[in-house]
Amino acid sequence: MEADLPFLLGPDGPLAKAIPGFTPRLVQARMAMEVSQAFEQTDLRLIEAGTGTGKTFAYLVPALVAGRRVIVSTGTKNLQDQLFERDLPRLLDALRVPARTAMLKGRSNYLCVYRMNRAAQDSAQASRRVDERLVQIERWSHSTERGEVSELGRLIEDDRLRHQITSTADNCLGAKCPDFSNCFVVKSRRAAMGADLVVVNHHVLLSDVLLKEEGFGEILPGADAVIVDEAHQLPDLAGQFFGSRVSSRQLRDLADDSLKAAAEQGDVPDLHLAANAMASPVIQFEARLAQLNSRISTEEFLVARDAAPAVEAVAESLDALCAELEAHRERSTTLEALSDRARQLQARLSICTAKQDEEQVRWTEPQGRGGTLHATPLDMGQGFGRVFAAHPGAWIMTSATLSASGDFAHFRRQIGVEDARGVALESPFDYPNQGRLYLPEGMPEPSAPDYPDRVADLSLRLIEGSGGGAFVLCTSHRALRQIADRLRAQLRVPLFVQGEDDRARLVERFAASGDGVLVGTQSFWEGVDVKGRALRMVIIDKLPFSSPGDPVYDARLEALRRRGGNPFVDVQLPEAIVSLRQGAGRLIRDETDRGLLVLCDPRLKTKNYGRRMLAALPFMSQVDREGALEWLRTL
Template sequence: MDAYEEVAGLLGADGPFAREVPNFAPREAQQAMARVVAEAIDQGEMLVAEAGTGTGKTFAYLVPALTSGKRVIVSTGTKALQDQLFFRDLPRVRSVLDARVKASLLKGRANYLCLYRLDQAVREGSFASRTETQQLATIRAWSARTRRGDRMELAEVPEESPLWPRVTSTTENCLGSECPFFDDCHVFKARREAADADVVVVNHHLLLADLALKQEGFGEILPGAHAFILDEAHQLPELAGQFFSHSVSARQLTELARDALTEGGGVTGATSVLLEPCEALQEAIRTLRLAVDRLPSRGAMATLLRQDAAVEALQKLQHTLEDLADALASQAERSRGLSNVHERAETLSARLARIDERDSEGEVRWYELSGRGFALHATPLDLATPLKAMREASQAAWIHTSATLSVAGNFSHFSEQLGLVDPVELALDSPFDYARQALCYLPESLPEPREDGYTERVIEAVLPVLEASNGRAFLLFTSHRALQRAADLLADRVPWPLFVQGTAPRHQLLEDFRHSGHGVLLGAASFWEGVDVAGEALSVVVIDKLPFAAPDDPVLQARLEAMQQAGVNPFMGWQVPSAVIALKQGAGRLIRDVHDRGVLVLCDPRLRSKGYGRLFLASLPPMPRTHALEDVQAFFA
């Protein structure tokens, strides 16, 4: 038996997991994945492994990682998954294997309390509301007792509180080793721990931020590893776009002005020099936001530059930012804080100039608007080249895994986006018995999705299914508008409690839905993935339309145009594969364990009427299909 077989055997019927973990069921697919991951780590390979729901992929990569004797970085899609991995899965595997490995958890700096910024916030003392004043008191009390400074520990202050950005640091405003609180800094403590660990658990945001910074010649946060294991890897292409973008936002500029005045307040005479340019910058931010108020919420910079008022406001913003940078230059020597704010002003000014450049090959310039803010971006179209360069520089194994990486068994769409050339590929089907546990219902006689009244017709088709299942359903929509319309239509017509995205935080909605037993949950966008409701509470998943990306996305539009010019059909080459992977994510919410039963309702008639519909159906787990409502009723009867 070779070494890789031995690793797989640890998860077998005679292995320690079968002996020690309650309800552990040995799975061939899990052992097969562990074997291939062990080999990839040992040989420094590029691996793309799709593991269907229920394979147990977390153990399948943790076991080889912990027994490899090598330094491994594990990256997950979200902070919630990161915490689950570090606090639940990793300790369990470590204890079963009795593995003497040091593990550490590392998050992005926005997750850690910054003692310097907390001290500043206390001194400054100007808060928008009594709630914020109380929250600051709560954070101060917690700061005295926390060891890690991870804001996850403090549930009393909600994640969306405007206070958090004021008491956490960013790469731009961190004072580094010259900070008066450096010896107690939570970020540097976490990094020191990570530097000594054998296994470091991070998330994709931090991983990409670090790799993107390394590319620009900064020190490496993530110490050199022998292997990178990327779970939920299907999210990487979109996230990579964010990290290789150059962006300037209203929030960054507002914080710059506020920090300049706070730092100036501690140095005699500095405020009199800085007050006027800071106020001018704040005014310029407001003017630009007003000038673009009538524009669509996101679009190409060209759209913004067609508005004379917006062009004028953008120029004014550039001039006032330069003026503030000049004023800060005259004060920068006087304190470390002022020197840091000066560097930030220079960086933002250069970035803004870059985004405003009219023609640059290979980059898309675009804007997005939020309630009172805006962000301007320059995003590269080619992400494969920088990602490939980073992987080559690391000289490590790179293991990409997720339940959704292939399109009808083909991995090329995923691999090409990340610049993976000829990786080792592994496709493992879910061990669930979909033929017995699930049914796919394709209601007949629905109109084309672009027709008026489509959502009304979807709800008409779904109501008898909900009656058969007695609620217990998850309705997924491709747009927030359709979600709202459906919520209004269902409000008076169903006896079950409705849980609608946007009415409460996501984790709260899911918790309430689980406990209701017969609820109907309506979600869009972020609810298509990462939602895990096993058992009776969820027995129906409805998908209103095929999840093609919104046509108003300027980066997508530019990418499709570039493909067209290169002679590739952008619809079949990009839009369909991306939508297939999104559909697989949504459908994956239905069957979460061996005892689950449920019906997947796919409403979009294009699955039958268009040739590409076959690709979508061929990418789903092998479950029986029906057009007859009676079959659905019989399934639940």
């Protein structure tokens, strides 16, 4: 197979003949060879593929022609859809291989027929008529093939409605469900079990490991190889799966579902009282969580926010409900499932509110109308060991940014594998000719109170020179608001600001405008792809060092310090380099793109680490202010 890859991806191969716009790239063929070698040697390989490498085809082609079972995991559901609905069909048609493919998302993306019917019944009992939206959804349920609620469009934007018609791992009845034969989750999982290549997202990949460990079967088939795209996102996400968590919504749902089950039974007054008694403590708990603006340690939440009495009351009412559900679990499938849910929440709540130790960090975050308590392990290596053991074949982890200047040490530490082969493949784009770099003179220190205003004033002058077509990427929401307000007052081109619309729609509107300005924070530093003249300048306000105060981040730095490590050198700087490369990578997305990268932070010139960060970026000719304006005029 390996010998065929240069031909398949070459100028005379089937892809060049069958796929319009396909451009053969030597670096793409080299990446495909690395993927193929990892398959053959059954090893773990880290592949950093610069923008424009064509990494999607570079891993899909060897995966399709290898004759193996492969799982491909992506960072987002949008990327998942793109792979399954656009890239795979084109490749299968061009390569003419008989591979069976399937896509699998988390259960909350699929209609739950049982819960839909229950919601319709509840609606009819409450108002004597069924909610018209539920009628539309019921009609759709008979025509949809996959049952993905995203197909419902704007109808499903109401979070409360979505919650009513989808299931969670907690409230799913499994094989005992009366609508099990019509379950879209089951149908999708069966298709995945019979496929040669399954496209999932990181949530599904990690959930599969937990289900196997807890003895609830598995989501994914056994695989010869796992390919993880956008792998730089995996360590942060994994913390949610390797630890324990309990949300106020889970507690509220348990109480509500127990009340409904008690009403259906009709002769269990003690269960009804226990479920009803849980409502008030959960409301008080939610009220404490609603006061939060960001993550804090659970210890601070319990003491400083005076939440301990509310949490104790929830725990006591949960204990009482557990006892009643256990006493009646034999009466119905629903009560049996509720009893299991209650016991699981009881155990998680105990773990998440235990005293702090050196193994886990306990933290709390606001979420929706309430929030979530977490217990996250400080050492992620053991958790990743379980992930790799669940699929003991080849692993390929790829992203445009896995290393700091070609050094994969930090990412290796994050996943607990010190000897994984790391390969850094440079972008084929001609950065010296396609881009220019401007480091503004005379900027104050980023800690100065007027720094955001100075960034806004600089941006205004440059946007005037470019006629728009700019991203202004900020490192904080405070800076975003300050800069956006100042730009709004003076700009004569369309302004798009994060939070004023859905991210995808903002990007779509920005690209369509041609001369717009988009101001965003971290969510716009990656996963945003605007090709052509619509984006001709990227302005970054500050170096993206993580701010102190996040309980998980601070605890990990402290644990590293205790082990004799250097938090700045070992963690903070490598992570800032990766983030800066992500943000800068928004500028040049195509062989014909041209643009100006503006890095406002003076520390790039005054600090040793600043020079290291500059060296990690693709080389572009550096210009002064006049040179920057002249370059913009040529665009």
